[in-house]
Amino acid sequence: MRATRFVRCLPLLAALLLLPGLVDAHVLDADLSKLSRTDIFFTYLKLGYTHILPLGIDHVLFVLCLYLLEPRLKPVLWQATAFTVAHSITLGLAMYGVVSPPASLIEPLIALSILFVAIENIVVEHLNPWRLVVVFGFGLLHGLGFAGALTGLGLPPNMFVESLVAFNIGVELGQVSVILLAWLLIGRWAADKPWYKRRILVPASVAIALMAAYWTFERLS
Numbered sequence: 001m002r003a004t005r006f007v008r009c010l011p012l013l014a015a016l017l018l019l020p021g022l023v024d025a026h027v028l029d030a031d032l033s034k035l036s037r038t039d040i041f042f043t044y045l046k047l048g049y050t051h052i053l054p055l056g057i058d059h060v061l062f063v064l065c066l067y068l069l070e071p072r073l074k075p076v077l078w079q080a081t082a083f084t085v086a087h088s089i090t091l092g093l094a095m096y097g098v099v100s101p102p103a104s105l106i107e108p109l110i111a112l113s114i115l116f117v118a119i120e121n122i123v124v125e126h127l128n129p130w131r132l133v134v135v136f137g138f139g140l141l142h143g144l145g146f147a148g149a150l151t152g153l154g155l156p157p158n159m160f161v162e163s164l165v166a167f168n169i170g171v172e173l174g175q176v177s178v179i180l181l182a183w184l185l186i187g188r189w190a191a192d193k194p195w196y197k198r199r200i201l202v203p204a205s206v207a208i209a210l211m212a213a214y215w216t217f218e219r220l221s
Helices: 002-022 037-052 057-069 073-095 103-123 133-151 159-189 195-221
Strands: none
Touching: 037 057, 037 133, 037 159, 057 073, 057 103, 057 133, 057 159, 057 195, 073 133, 073 159, 103 133, 103 159, 133 159, 159 195
């Protein structure tokens, strides 16, 4: 029975493995010089949101990993807050040119961060307080990944700070959307079930770990 379920999941796993290569990159198709300040703000807000949904499957899986271990809104929102503060710091530093690590280093490390959290979900029995520190550290890393996408788009000189803030807000809205969808689909009805870890947490974390391991080797090659 377990083997049959695994075989049935293979097409979905394969699709998720290939998805990052199939999704188009960010494209800024608007002439910013012809837009109002409000329109520019919402343009970058949308770009931040789409960097998570639908373009950021790796970031989506990281947020899902944070949620799956303790599928309630309050614990994951604490983790999301730590993650947001951290990625805001490195995103800002990178866009101001203070730090500029190469994508060839950052992207494999982001994949490894997903792998780490997925494995942790499998081996621990409950959410530990120190996970906030881990999430904060990984948030610093993911912020550099966000910066890679935003650097390719550029920021308008006359609205540099506002556009940066708008992009960051869009990223946060995307993450909150992932959390709320996970709560509606999983946490709302399965969080208190005695079989939650066996049937949902472990299989989902194993699948995510396999994807993260694949991305790690792919990004290192």
